Amino acid sequence: MFFLNVSIWSQQQEIKIYTYHTHAPFIIGDSIGLTYDLAEYLTAKSDNRYIFTVQSMSKTRVEKSFDNEEAFIVPWVNPIWFDDEDEESYTWTEHAIMEDGNAVISSSENQINYSGAASVSGLRFGGIIGHRYIDIDDLADQGEIVRFNNENHVNNFRMLQKNRIDFTIAPLVGAEYIIQVNRMSDDLYISPILHSEYLRKFIISHNDEEIVRFLDSLLLHIQEDPSWIAIISKYR
Amino acid sequence: MDRNHFEIQVIYEKNTKIVIFLKSLPVILVVSFSVSLISQWGLYEDSQLLLEKKMDFLLEKEALELSYPLWIVNEERIRSLSKNLLKDPDIVGIQVFDDEFSMVATEGVTFVEFMEDDKGSDPDLKLFFHFVEIILFNEIPYSVITNSHPIYFDSDGIDVFIGTVHLIISDESVMETLQSVIRSHLLSIILTIFLVSISVIVIYQLEVENPLKNLRRAIGQWGDSDHKYNSDKNENEIDFLSKEFDLLWKEKNALTNQVISSREFYRSTSNNLPIGVLIISSNGQIEQTNKYLSNVFECSESKLLNSNIYDIFPLILNTDEKISINNLELNDHFGPYERAFERKTGEHLIFRVLGLKICIYNTDFILFTLEDISEQFQMREKLQLSSELLDQTSRISHVGGWELEIKNNTLIWSDEVYRIYDVPKDFTLNVEKAIEFYVDDYKFLISEAVDNAIANGRPFELEAEIKTAKDKNKWIIFKGRPYFSNEEIIKITGTVQDITERKNSEETSKILQSELNHKSKIDLLGKLAGGVAHDFNNILGGIMSSADLIKLKLRKHDESLMKYIDIILSLSENAAKLSNKLLVLSRKDKDDQKKSSNIQKMMNETVEIVYNTLNKNIDLKYIEKNNIENLHFIINDSSIQNAIINICINSSHSMPKGGELSITVRRDDLYFYIDISDTGTGMSRDVLSRIFEPFFTTKSEGHGTGLGMVSVKRTIEDHNGEIDVFSTLDVGTTTKIRIPIVYDSQQSMGEDHIVHGSGVILLVDDEEVNREVGKEILESLGYAVILASNGLEAVQIFEEKFREIDITLLDMIMxxxxxxxxxxxxxxxxxxxxxxVSSGYSNRNNIEEMEKMGLSSVIPKPYKIEELSRVISNLIKTY
Structure with a gap:
């Protein structure tokens, strides 16, 4: 038994989770957030064959890390964001961990049901500095929309509360979490039609097939996995 | 005393100034301090105003900066801006409120903390007390200013109120700076006053106290101790001086009286002095004078005192001296100078002028004394003239004087003696050195003569040889005579006369006498040779004329005898040539027996003679550079031959071991050239320059007369030619002769052609044979002949018949x-x-003179009939 334990320990492999999703709900405090929960979940699901640890960094740093030999995975990502729509430049999981999208959020008193760009033309929009928004930016460039830039979604939500903007766009998962935490659900309204939809997948460094297999097999049924559902529900 | 009085005055003035300064020091201090405080109060007020302005500015700025973050509800950015604002040291607090007056951000102290501090008192008074606190205390009780500003956001052209910003500004840093400035300002005032006070104390010590102590010491040493005030040692200097000056005042009055009487004494003395006394200022203004100068300058004393010395006596100083006098710092005396002054009467006075710098009441003056030295001057000039005359006389006569003072053994020489001995005037002279100049043979004689003169009073005169300082040998006559005083010889005086020239003349005279004797002998021999040659020529003339006559008469009858007559003529001709050579060698023959000669023939004969005469170890070369085969021109061929032979013999003597002798001849249209070169020893430049001097010879006595080259030169000059000699020692000598070619107008007729003519010829000859033969020849030529046996007879005949006589054939020596x-x-x-003129011997000088007076022709004796016929024929034709 003793020898067996040694053997097990010797087979453990640390896998880093490099993430640039440092906002809520993915990271909401020191070692707290959805990403940390994911790391624990994956470690547990691997029967401790892998030990997943979280390391947050900028997106640029994440991209540079692929030049190194180390083994890591990047969660919550979509091939479009890495200019790899054909999924040839990086090793992607076949299945997504989450279906997500950008929600159009407005004030409860002045609800906006998004149905394309024309539905928000002539309104005041609160965006995040440096982010580009399909169709919205074009309207802003044309002067059809007045855009205010903020540093985070919370401030945009506060502007909605003070009626200083008419709508904002935020990732659905994150928006739900912020509204919940800041108790803004009475003041804000989320349009049922999303501005855009996307899948959140993993990138695995250096085509580690074993990890890919491990993750894909896990992701295939993750939406039905009660333990994962329990985790997700904490942030909604 | 005057100086000390002046010093006291200065010290008093300085003391007064220092006391005034010290009294005003507190006032200066208070005024400076007040001015400083007022100026700083102004600064303080300004700083408060500045703070308020800063507050307004910051509020506006922050309201603008916070507008957008507050609009977008970016609390993080608002807090960040607020924190940054607190970095300004003047800002101690900031609060930002939103439109609902909820606090969005707060940093530093809050506005509320200061609300209770405002007591509502007078702000200016409060500010002043605050200012005083700043100056006095280290802990600065700073105050704050609070104010707020609404924040608006421009939303679609409408300013929407979105919140308020509150600022709290402290004056703590301003106060700190102000306190530092005020304190340093006050410190510098105190320091300045301190330094000024120290300086004043030091100046007081140096300029007042020390001089006062010195003055007290100086006064203690003044004059008679009886008059001094006996001071207490602890007594103040000023008190002491005050009392001492009381005493001094009394003394001063006494001294003033003394000065007045001294001045009178001075005036009286000055006016009675036999010299001029003059005090002038540096610009020449006369300050004082005396009666003597009034008399000299013929001007009243009062008028003199208003005058400038340079106007009255312009020559008293020259320009340089006037410049010098203006620079009194550097000169304290002038002269003595001797200056001429012309009085109004025209009388010339000479003054010895002496100047001395004097100082009266700190002003420099010049004291001049003028001593009339006119008489001395005249005497000195006379003495100078006399001395110069004596010196000239000594120079001309080469006589110098000397004097030996026996007591001190001191020797004195006149200038001429120095010149005779070739020593400079600064030569250190003594008896031993003087005797050293004499050559050894005379040293003892001179010493003995001088000793005798000293011991026995015996005068002496010696002729002696000296060697001068320039190593020249001279002869002198050394004379000495003792000089007695009280029957005791006190000195020897004498002369030294340079007689070198006389001595040399005597030697030269002896040599010349010897040479004269020798020349007389030569001359006598010459005369003898000349006489013999003349007689011989006359005899030969008779023989040749007779032979010619026989030949003429027998030509048509007996041809067989002709060859014997030709032999007689040929031999006679040779004898005549020999006679002529004898005449030349005796240096008496200066005849011009020139005739048209065949030059080539003459040169060939000459070369043959030279060849036979020279030693065989001499290689003789004869070169004719161009054709002279038919060259005939008038020449005295025998004298030219002799000249060439003479030169060649000289050349041979310069080549005792053999060598090369070349004779080169050439001609051009005008001249015939003869160059004679040897490879002999050559001549020095000195010898070369003297070869044509009579009696100069390089040969030993008896081997040369020194007349050879003279004779050569004379021969060439007789032909109007030129001779040049070039010589280099150990290389050789070249003699170049150039003779002008003078053609004979009759030459074309041929030498042997006899020309007949007609006319009357007076034949004058003292030899009967010559007369008879000559008559026969002339008559045979077709002329009528009148004979005269001497000159007197000829003159008598000519007097009678000069109209008939065409030509006179005249012998010279009769x-x-x-x-x-x-x-x-x-x-x-x-x-x-x-x-x-027909003569065997003649004086060339007379011939030349006769030629100038119209002598037509000269033919040598014995003459040939052909030559005579041609000359007479030519002369008749020109008649």
Whole structure:
């Protein structure tokens, strides 16, 4: 038994989770957030064959890390964001961990049901500095929309509360979490039609097939996995 | 005392100034401090105003900066801006409120904390007390200013109120700076006053106290101790001086009286001085003078005192001295100078002028004394003239004077003695050195003579040889005579006379006498040779004329005898040539027996003679550079031959071991050139320059007369030619002769052609044979002949028949009246008459003179009939 334990320990492999999703709900405090929960979940699901640890960094740093030999995975990502729509430049999981999208959020008193760009033309929009928004930016460039830039979604939500903007766009998962935490659900309204939809997948460094297999097999049924559902529900 | 009085005055003035300064020091201090405080109060007020302005500015700025973050509800950015604002040291607090007056951000102290501090008192008074607190205390009780500003956001052109910003500004840093400035300002005032006070104390010590102490010491040493105030040692300097000056005042009055009497004494003394006394300022203004100068300058004393010395006595100083006098710092005396002054009467006075710088009441003056030295000057000039005359006399006569003072053994020389001995005037002279100049043979004689003169009073005169300082040997006559005083010899005086020239003249005279004797002998021999040659020529003349006559008469009858007559003629001709050579060698023959000669023939004969004469170890070369085969021109061939032979013999003597002798001849249209070169020893430049001097010879006595080259030169000059000699020692000598070619107009007729003519010829000859033969020849040529046996007879005949006589054939040496004087007398009778001189010997000088006076031709004796016929024929033709 003793020898067996040694053997097990010797087979453990640390896998880093490099993430640039440092906002809520993915990271909401020191070692707290959805990403940390994911790391624990994956470690547990691997029967401790892998030990997943979280390391947050900028997106640029994440991209540079692929030049190194180390083994890591990047969660919550979509091939479009890495200019790899054909999924040839990086090793992607076949299945997504989450279906997500950008929600159009407005004030409860002045609800906006998004149905394309024309539905928000002539309104005041609160965006995040440096982010580009399909169709919205074009309207802003044309002067059809007045855009205010903020540093985070919370401030945009506060502007909605003070009626200083008419709508904002935020990732659905994150928006739900912020509204919940800041108790803004009475003041804000989320349009049922999303501005855009996307899948959140993993990138695995250096085509580690074993990890890919491990993750894909896990992701295939993750939406039905009660333990994962329990985790997700904490942030909604 | 005057100086000390002046010093006291200065010290008093300084003391007064220092006391005034010290009294005003507190006032200066208070005023400075007040001015400083007022100026700082102004600064303080300004700083408060500045803070308020800063508050307004910051509020506006922050309201603008916070507008957008507050609009977008970016609390993080608002807090960040607020924190940054607190970095300004003047800002101690900031609060930002939103439109609902909810606090969005707060940093530093809050506005509320200060609300209770405002007591509502007078703000200016409060500010002043605050200012005083700042100056006095280290802990600065700073105050704050609070204010707020609404924040608006421009939303679609409408300013929407979105919140308020509150600022709290402290004056703590301003106060700190102000306190530092005020304190340093006050410190510098105190420091300045401190330094000024120290300086004043030091100045007081140096300029007042020390001089006062010195003055007290100086006063203690003044004058008679009886008059001094006996001071207490602890007594103040000023008190002491005050009392001392009381005493001094009394003394001063006494001294003033003394000065007045001294001045009178001075005036009286000055006016009675036999010299001029003059005090002038540096610009020449006369300050004081005396009666003597009034008399000299013929001007009243009062008028003199208003005058400038340079106007009255311009020559008293020259320009340089005037410049010098203006620079009194550097000069304290002038002269003595001697200056001429012309009085109004025209009288010239000479003054010895002496100047001295004097100082009266700190002003420099010049004191001049003028001493009349006119008489001394005249005497000195006379003495100078006398001395110069004596010196000139000494120079001319080469006589110098000397004096030996026996007591001190001191020797004195006059200038001429120095010149005789070739020593400079600064030569250190003593008896031993003087005797050293004499050559050894005379040293003892001179010493003995001088010793005798000293011991026995015996005068002496010696002729002695000296060697001068320039190593020249001279002869002198050394004379000495003792000089007595009280029957005791006190000195020897004498002369030294340079007699070197006389001595040398005597030697030269002896040599010249010897040479004269030698020349007399030579001359006598010459005369003898000349006489013999003349007689011999006359005899030969008779023989040759007779032979010619026989030949002429027998030519048509007996041809067989002709060859014997030719032998007689040839031998006679050779004998005549020999005679002529004898004449030349005796240096008496200066005849001009020139005739048209065959030059090539002459040169060949000459070269043959030279060849036979020279040693065989001499290689003789004869070169004719161009054709002279048919060259005939008038020349005295025998004298030219002799000249060439003479030169060649000289050359051979310069080549005792053999060598090369070349004779080169050439001609051009005008000249015939003869170059004679040897490879002998050559001559020095000195010898070369003297070779044509009579009696100069390099040969040993008896081997040369020194007349050879003289004779050569004379021969060439007789032909109007030139001779040049070039010589280099150990290389050789070249003699170049150039003779002008003078063609004979009759030459074309041929030498042997006899020309017949007609006319009357007066033949004058003292030899009967010559007369008879000559008559026969002339008559055979077709002429009528009148004979005269001497000059006097000829003159008499000519006087009678000068109109008939065409030509006179005249012998030169005749008894009763010689040819020259006969010529003169006959010329007196008929200036147009023509003469032919025919002589075996003649004085060349007379011939030349006769030629100038119209002598037509000269033919040598014995003459040939052909030559005579040609000359007479030519002369008749020109008649």
């Amino acid at each position: 008894p009763v009246l010689d040819g020259y004087n006969t010529f003169l007398k006959m010329k007196d009778i008929d200036i147009q008459c023509k003469f032919i």
